[in-house]
Structures are given as C-alpha cells and as structure tokens.
Amino acid sequence: MRTALASTHGNVGFGCSAGARKRLNTSMALPAAAGASKPSAQAKKDPFAEKTVYNDNLLDKFFIKLYSKKMADQLSGVGVPDNATYDDFVRISSEIMKGRNSVQQRAVIREVLASLMPREAPPVFRALFPPTQFSAEFNALIASLGFYWLVGESEVREEDVVVGPNGETRRQRSVVHIKKCRYLEASGCVGMCVNMCKVPTQTFFTDEFGLPLTMNPDFEDLSCDMIFGQAPPPLEADPVYTQPCFAVQCNIAASKDGVAAALPPCPKVDTERSKA
Structure with a gap:
C-alpha cells in the first residue's frame, strides 16, 4: 500500500496577530467610551479560497478511471476518457444526479460499490470482520492508507466511539x-x-459488510471523520439534513446579505423534502 502524500498547508495560528496587538495598544491608550460597540467577530475562512493540488501517480489514475468507468456503466451516453482525471470522476458522478431523486442517486452509488467486488465479498467480509474493536480499527487503518486518491490526506485517531444502542462508548x-x-x-x-x-458508503458498510460506519463531514473546513464501529443515525436526525448550500460555490445559496445561517437546507440532500 502506498503512503499518503499530500500538499503542505499552512497552519492558522492562534497567537496575537499584529492587528490584534495594534487594537490592544489603542484600547490601552484611549479608554473606550461607554456603550461603544464591540468589534465584529472575525469572518470565517473560505475553505475553497486555496485549492489543494494533487499529483496523481499511476495507481491513483488507475483507481480514478476504474471508479469513473463503474459509474458510467450505470448511465447511458456518458463516456470515460482514456486518461480520465479526477475532474472527470466528479463530472461523471454529477451526471448520476440528473433526472434522479436523492434516494435513486444513493441506490446507483450502492450498485457502483457492489460492482467493484465479487458477489461473494460481503459474506466473506462479515466472516473475517465481525463488528468488533479489532475490525473497526483494522478497517480504519486500511481506509486511511488506501483512499488518498479519493479523499486526500487523512490520519487515524483514537476517540470515544459510540458502540452500544444506549450510547455506550x-x-x-x-x-x-x-x-x-x-x-x-x-x-x-x-x-x-x-x-x-x-x-451510500455508510449504508454499504453497515448493511452489506455488517460493520457500522458513520461519516461526519465538516462543511466549515471540508474535513470529515469516518467513524468505524459507530452506527449512523437516520438521515433526518443527521446534522447534514439541514445543512445549507455553500454560499460561495452554489447559486442556490445566493442571498442579499450572504449570511449562510439564514439559508435553507440544501435542496439536493433530500429532493422529496418539499413534497412531504
């Protein structure tokens, strides 16, 4: 297995910045007038402002084309270039959304995942990896090593994982x-x-492989936690169900004041929501 390599990102420090020191000095020299308003909170950093650059190797390109081909097989009239790139992979996955509701979209991806392995794979997996701590930790390690091409740099962390029906950790x-x-x-x-x-990934691992998996994306910084061994909540109870669109990326999210908190949930998460 290849070791995950990634672009080096600058860390955002929490020390006192030059601007903060200037404000501090000013407040010491000139006491604030009674009732003066406090400075507004620092604007959130746009996670799309600095694009991560990937240099895919031959193995990465092989998996990109394989997954792209498996998705295209579920569609009609969608071709896969000989030298398929990650952008092609994303483009083809977006084609799955056209003309399908959210439930149908997830079903297609589930078929794609099933097509990547022999029919006997799920029962063999269940026999080899029952829902134990070892199975969860082993599969977390494999995922961190094998899916750099798909999700980028990752690391395995030790945390409290909900493993019981009554919230036992x-x-x-x-x-x-x-x-x-x-x-x-x-x-x-x-x-x-x-x-x-x-x-679909949660469902495939939990239902087909018998190993619970919860995925918690963070739409503030585009990070995500894959929690092996923890059963996912119903979609309607998941925070992603009410997540708005990205204000800087999606025209659906366009608003006069640009306040993301005032935006409605992304309509693509559940296309049938408005019909209920």
Whole structure:
C-alpha cells in the first residue's frame, strides 16, 4: 500500500496577530467610551479560497478511471476518457444526479460499490470482520492508507466511539480524520457529498459488510471523520439534513446579505423534502 502524500498547508495560528496587538495598544491608550460597540467577530475562512493540488501517480489514475468507468456503466451516453482525471470522476458522478431523486442517486452509488467486488465479498467480509474493536480499527487503518486518491490526506485517531444502542462508548483507534476532503472540495456541493458519498458508503458498510460506519463531514473546513464501529443515525436526525448550500460555490445559496445561517437546507440532500 502506498503512503499518503499530500500538499503542505499552512497552519492558522492562534497567537496575537499584529492587528490584534495594534487594537490592544489603542484600547490601552484611549479608554473606550461607554456603550461603544464591540468589534465584529472575525469572518470565517473560505475553505475553497486555496485549492489543494494533487499529483496523481499511476495507481491513483488507475483507481480514478476504474471508479469513473463503474459509474458510467450505470448511465447511458456518458463516456470515460482514456486518461480520465479526477475532474472527470466528479463530472461523471454529477451526471448520476440528473433526472434522479436523492434516494435513486444513493441506490446507483450502492450498485457502483457492489460492482467493484465479487458477489461473494460481503459474506466473506462479515466472516473475517465481525463488528468488533479489532475490525473497526483494522478497517480504519486500511481506509486511511488506501483512499488518498479519493479523499486526500487523512490520519487515524483514537476517540470515544459510540458502540452500544444506549450510547455506550469505547475508546478505540477507529476514526479516520480526512483533513480536507478532495471530493467535497472538487464538487463544492453539499448534496453530492451526502448522496454520492456519505450515505451510500455508510449504508454499504453497515448493511452489506455488517460493520457500522458513520461519516461526519465538516462543511466549515471540508474535513470529515469516518467513524468505524459507530452506527449512523437516520438521515433526518443527521446534522447534514439541514445543512445549507455553500454560499460561495452554489447559486442556490445566493442571498442579499450572504449570511449562510439564514439559508435553507440544501435542496439536493433530500429532493422529496418539499413534497412531504
């Protein structure tokens, strides 16, 4: 297996900046007048402002083309270039959304995942990896090593994982922290994240393989936690269900004041929501 390589990103420090020191000095020299308003909170950083650059090797390109071909096989009239790139992979996955509701989209991806392995794979997996701590930790390690081409740089973390029906937790190294998801960054779409990746992947591992998996994307910084061994909640109870579109990426999210908190949930997450 290849070791995950990624672009080096600058860390945002929490020390006192030059601007902050200037404001501090000013406040010491000139006491604030009674009733003066406090400075507004610092604007959130746009996670799309700095695009991550990937240099895919031959093995990465092989998997990109393989997955692209498997998705195209579920469609009609969608071709896969000989030298398929990650952008082609994202483009083809977006074609799945056309003319299908959210449930149908997830079903297509589930078929894609099933087509990547022999029919006997799920029962063999269940026999080899029952839902134990070892199975969760082992699969977390495999995921962190094998899916750099798909999601970017990641690391395995030890955290408290919910393993019981009544909220019982256990400390285990079965959390794959994706630092900045390549697919989410490239697609820029909440609906694609949920229906093309999160939900079908959770469902496939939990229902087909018998190993619970919960995926928690963070739409503030495009990171994501894959929690092996933890059962996912119903979609309607998941925070992603009410997640708005990306204000800087999606014309659906256009608003006069640009306040993301005032935006409605992304309509692509559940296309039948408005019909209920």
